[in-house]
Amino acid sequence: MNDTCQRAKELGAPFNCQICGEEERLMYVKDRQELLAHHRLCFSCCFWVERFFRHISDRTSFIVEGEAYIANPASRAPRAHRGHGGRVFRFHTKDGRIVISSDVWHQGTVPDQFRHLLPDNATLGS
Numbered sequence: 001m002n003d004t005c006q007r008a009k010e011l012g013a014p015f016n017c018q019i020c021g022e023e024e025r026l027m028y029v030k031d032r033q034e035l036l037a038h039h040r041l042c043f044s045c046c047f048w049v050e051r052f053f054r055h056i057s058d059r060t061s062f063i064v065e066g067e068a069y070i071a072n073p074a075s076r077a078p079r080a081h082r083g084h085g086g087r088v089f090r091f092h093t094k095d096g097r098i099v100i101s102s103d104v105w106h107q108g109t110v111p112d113q114f115r116h117l118l119p120d121n122a123t124l125g126s
């Protein structure tokens with residue numbers, strides 16, 4: 001048994017996630033293991049809980065048709081290092097803003113269990 005497995009066992013793994021019910025085996029770095037074990041969350045649900053808190057405090061967090069994005073409108077990164085290779089996105093928010101960014105990162109499809117916390121807040125337009 002390696003150190004990661006031993007530590008996971010000490011933290012009570014495997015266990016079932018309190019949100020989605022999937023089994024979590026805690027095969028991550030120490031800090032992540034401890035966080036997941038403390039909250040009894042799987043890696044995915046923990047990501048979306050954290051993503052929710054970012055969403056409510058970050059005006060460049062967008063949910064479009066159930067897909068999560070983070071935009072960096074002030075990016076100075078070289079085009080090759082930008083999200084989507086520097087493609088320009090125009091987010092039209094439900095509160096009337098238009099946010100244009102050539103550094104946008106897709107973060108995945110919001111799982112069904114989180115759609116009520118992360119509803120669509122924008123559309124993509126030109």
Ligand SMILES: [Zn+2]
Pocket residue numbers: 017018019020021022041042043044045046
């Ligand atoms: Zn889960």
